[in-house]
Structure formats: structure tokens, C-alpha cells
Amino acid sequence: MVPKKKSTVLALGLAALIAGCGRSSNVSNEPDHDMTNATIESIPVSMPDNPVHTIVMPHDEPMFPPGPGREEFVTACVVCHSPRYITMQPRFSRTTWLSEVNKMKDVYGAHISAEQAQKITDYLVSINGQLDTGQAPKGTYGE
């Protein structure tokens, strides 16, 4: 670190950020020749001045409409993820939605019974599903 140059480097970094870093790049290993007290020559990068770096996440999640199974959905699903995990998906068949709900239950340990899983699936199908075509692929893990 080079305290005396920090503000300059930060300003350059911000300028680069604002400019979109769109310049032609190269793999730069050019040392900072103004280094004084370091044994390792560092590549100049801008780091935050404040040792505590904090962000505030936005909170704007969609409200789902009333319907059978909504209560189970809100209790069991929204505790771990936004309802947008539902609206992001295509209109899957009931088979696929049930497979997703069972994955949450059996693999990730969502606190729901088999009966609740059925109710949640019905609700998801009413929100963003379609009749079974009999050929929808089952979901799997990881995204």
C-alpha cells in the first residue's frame, strides 16, 4: 500500500469505473516505481479508504396474489429466497414444479410435509405453471 498516493489512485480508479473501463486492455505487470517501504512491488489498484465496506441491499419483492397454498408458499419458500425464483422460470408443468418443491424439501431441507409440498405445487402451477404434457424434464441441482 502507498498511503500518500491513495487518493490519486482512488480517483483514477473511479475515473476508470465511470469511463466503463472500455479501453483496450493488456496484461499489465508494470511495477509502481514510487513504492518506498514495501518489499513487493504492487500493481496500482484503488482500494476503499474506509476499512469497513458496507452496502444496503434493495428490497423490492413481488407480492403474490391470494389463492390456495399461498400461506404455505410464503412460510416455507420465501424465508430462503425471493418469489422471483418462481416468476423467473418458464411456465413449467406440474411435474416439474413438484420436482422443484421436492428438491427444496429433500435436498435443501425446507420445513414442509409431503402434503404441504402438494399444496405449494398447486399454488406454483396456478401462478406460473401449465397442464402436464407428460414430457417435461425433471429439474436437477445447481443453476
Place this chain on the structure above:
Amino acid sequence: MNRRGFLQLIGVTGATTLTASCNRINSVLETSPSPADLVRFPEKTEMILLTDRPPQLETPIHYFRQDLTPNEAFFVRWHLEGIPTSVDLRTFRLNVSGHVRQPLQLTVDELRSQFEPMSIVAVNQCSGNSRSFFEPRVPGGQWRHGAVGNAKWTGVSVKSILDRVEVKSGAVDVSFNGLDAPPLPSVSDFVKALSIDHARDGEVMIAYAMNDAALPMVNGFPLRLVVPGWYGTYWVKALSDITVLPQAFSNFWTDKAYRIPNGPNGTESPKNLAKVTVPINRFNVRSILVRPGPDEVLHSGIPNEIEGIAFDAGHGITRVEVSTDGGATWADARLDSEIGKYSWRRWRAPWTPTSRGQYRLMARATNAIGETQSKEQWNRSGFMWNVIQQVDVNVE
């Protein structure tokens, strides 16, 4: 969002799905995202919103008209609800332990001042980039082509750290954990591992900067693992723990998730799923057609440039061909100069449409060992999409 807004959201989603699912085959035609999908997160510019908690944000494709993707526009993908939103550099430590003689705890300043710095320009791409183009559709993050970015990463090699802690003989894997935490005890913490030889190859690195600035929090501040040529699932964000293991690493995210069929290009059939799967690993070769987009208006007799990007796992892109007649004829695009073997390479092809009507644009890349893009591809997880794109444009 009020109920009316929600119903509009559902309506739009439904209509898009309906239109998009009619008679689709592989290499589906493309549409542009609606501006309503854009959102702004801390330290980020307007991005395409997939999910907000945990966040999954996609880069608008016009940013791919630059060599380096700006930090504020770089895609975001987290697995667990408990993502870090505050880091105190006075107390943060990178812990290096396990099957080593000299366990180590390092501040970010120590990492920067005690180890030889290195920089590398490398593509980071989500395993599920372009998942929304698979047919039949599969569950997961419904990315278009923007879960990818190219950045200059600066930091230190994992090798230099492992040399310092003196790895004991018999080491097999090295695991990497970050500050993110599961929302329930039953959810497996997101930890990934590399083989000891891979971790020590001198290219796998710990980045404290991208594009010469600190990482945005949602991109992994203060430290991120960089695994050149490998899918983003290995690029652990907010990296806090490195553990050397005398046995093969095993957890949900490796044993069950992020696996691909053990066949050519990770492909299988919906009716005949592969029996054997392996952990996803290196990028396949692909190009992305950046412009013209499907909603651009072109004019007959006016010169245009078709442009895009192409990359692979590090062999190098040697050829990109472009078709303006749906694949009947192909012409070589001009490649921009090479930036680095793990960087993407931009390409461009001049094109002056001679008459009005609809044209089907396609692009395919080939790398130095002759690998090229697929015509058809599917797997149950929607990984590694590299089908030759088809973009229809109207010339007036």
C-alpha cells in the same frame, strides 16, 4: 410491487413464454429483454434482474462491445441467501489451513504486500449462461447470454500462498469457502474445490482487484478466486478460507450439483439421461453475436458491421465465421488482436444488405485445436450452452 404490477409481471412472463415456446428447436431465435427487467443494485449499474434475494443480475449485452466488462456491469450470481453486505478489513482474514505445516491468517493488506502480484485478463462465465435457450426448457437461472464477463484480475497466485504454508505430502484437493452463509442449517454451505495440481498451476489466483479497482461487494469483495478457463462456479466470492485436504473433497455442490453428462460437450437427451455425470470444468468454445440485435432497424445499401465476442478455455480462438443467410454460406469475420489466452476475443464482419427483408444472422467460432460450436445441445441442468446462435434482423 402492487397487485396490478404483479399481474402485469406475470402477464408479460406468460406471453413471452408462450411466444417463445412455439415450434422451438435448438438454436432458438432471440428477442431482447424489456427495459422493465432492469434494476440497480449497490455499486452496480442498471442490470437485467433475474432474482433479487439472493441476487442474480445479468449484464446487458451492449457491454460486450468492449474488451473489458466494467465492474459495475459485471454479472452477479449467488446461491445462498446470506450474502455478505459488510466487510471490515481490520478484522477480515483469509485463513489458509488443513494439510499444511504452517497455517496462515492474512489480512488483505498482507496479501497485497507479502506476495508477488500478478494480473490476468480472463473470462468468467456462469455454468448456466444462456440456459433460457435450451429446449425443452430446464429449471434454474433463466439467463440470456449475459452471465459472462471479461476482466483484468489482479492479485496473487494460489501457488504462492500454498508454498508459504508448506503443503504436506499426500495433499489431494484444495477447498475454497467464502463469507456467504446458508439460510437453514440443512442447506449445504457453498464450498468448491480444485485438485492440488490445478490449485498450484500458477494461474489460479486470488484477486483483490478487477479492472484495477476493488471488487464490488456483490462480485466478491474483498477477495475472489479466479480459475482461468473454468466455469464461474469455481470462482468463489468473498473468499475467506482455503483448506488443503489429504483426501478428495466431497459436498453437495460437487457431488450432486454442477455436474454434466460424461459425454461430448456435456450433452444428453431428455428421454435418455446420462447415467454417468462429472463435475463441470472447462469452458467449451463459443461466440456471442452482440450486434445487430433482433430489434435493430437496418437499411438496405447502408454498410453495417456484425460484431461479437468469442472465447474458449485457453487454447485460443483462431476463426469466427458469420452467415447472413441462415447458414447457407459463411464468411470469415476479422478477429481483433489477442489480449490473452483466457480473455475473450472480439470479432467483426462488414455487411451491407443489398435488399429489404428478413435476414438470419449466425456466427460460429473455432479454437486452436479445432473445436467448434454445436448445432444441437441439451442437458438437464442447462449448462455449457454453445449452440450456434440465430438472430433474425429486418432490413428496410
